[in-house]
Amino acid sequence: xxxxxxxxxxxxGRSIIEIQDGGIRGLGNLSELWVTDATPFDNTVAGDxxxxxxxxxxxxxxxxxxxxxxxxxxxxDGVDPSARAALVRERFAAMxxxxxLVDTTRHPAMHKTRxxxxxxxxxxxxxxxxxxxxxxxxxxxxxxQRGTNHAWVNHGEExxxxxxxxxxxxxx
Numbered sequence: 001x002x003x004x005x006x007x008x009x010x011x012x013g014r015s016i017i018e019i020q021d022g023g024i025r026g027l028g029n030l031s032e033l034w035v036t037d038a039t040p041f042d043n044t045v046a047g048d049x050x051x052x053x054x055x056x057x058x059x060x061x062x063x064x065x066x067x068x069x070x071x072x073x074x075x076x077d078g079v080d081p082s083a084r085a086a087l088v089r090e091r092f093a094a095m096x097x098x099x100x101l102v103d104t105t106r107h108p109a110m111h112k113t114r115x116x117x118x119x120x121x122x123x124x125x126x127x128x129x130x131x132x133x134x135x136x137x138x139x140x141x142x143x144x145q146r147g148t149n150h151a152w153v154n155h156g157e158e159x160x161x162x163x164x165x166x167x168x169x170x171x172x
Contacts, residue, residue, distance in 0.1 A: 004033055008046055019048055027054040027094060029069040036062045056097035057113045057166060064166040070126050070154040084108055102149060106131065109151040115166045117145040124160030127153045147172050 008018030024031040032050040038061045058064040076084055085108040092098050092111065100111040107129050121137045128135050128143055129151045137143070147169055154160045 006034070006048070009044065018046065024067075025050045025054065026066075028091060029071070030054060030095075031067045032064065033067065034063075034065040035059070038062055054095055056092065056095040056100060056111075057115055058168050061168050063168070065164075066166070067122075067161060067163050070124070070152045070160040070162065072154045072156055072158065074157070081108070103131070107151040107153065109153075110149050111151065112147065112149040113166070114147060114169055114171050115145075116147065116169045117143070117164050117166045119143040119145060119162055119164040122161045122163055124154065124158050125156040126160040126162065127155060129153055 003020060003022045004024055005017060006019035008016055010016050024033060026032055032054060035049045035052065035058065037049075037059045041063075055064075079087075085104065088104075088108045089098065089101065092101055097111070097113070100113050102110075102112045104110045110129065110131075119142065121139055121141050121143075123139055125139075126137050128137060128145075131149050152160070152162070
């Protein structure tokens with residue numbers, strides 16, 4: 001991504017560019033674009049809503065807007081399966097999401113969150129794994145992920161870039 005532009009309001013209520021940067025905050029393969037703490041969101045609050053620790057899920061009642069990359073599976077083919085699973089657990093712990101790894105039987109990165117996610121594959125190819133299904137995605141395919149146990153797997157040669165909006169939802 002080349003730049004992020006966030007609009008806002010000046011002291012007299014006129015629309016302005018409040019933030020224009022390329023320094024998106026993130027963690028590993030995640031880049032945070034915006035976070036809201038509640039719905040409805042108060043658009044009069046100034047500042048960078050991503051100025052907080054990265055969390056896999058949005059705040060209670062909130063949203064997260066982010067990009068994420070899924071590296072080719074071949075990048076970790078030589079890694080011992082138990083070491084790969086340990087790396088996944090470390091990554092989820094860094095996002096305060098260890099509890100999202102509820103059933104990793106099918107894949108070490110299978111996870112479940114209390115969210116509804118709107119996901120668009122922007123580039124590359126990726127497979128969405130579910131407990132009992134899977135589907136191969138091509139650029140501009142859209143997934144509405146509704147609190148299911150899932151993982152993203154890239155069987156291609158290049159990193160896949162996805163964009164997502166995660167919205168807090170009721171526990172299943």
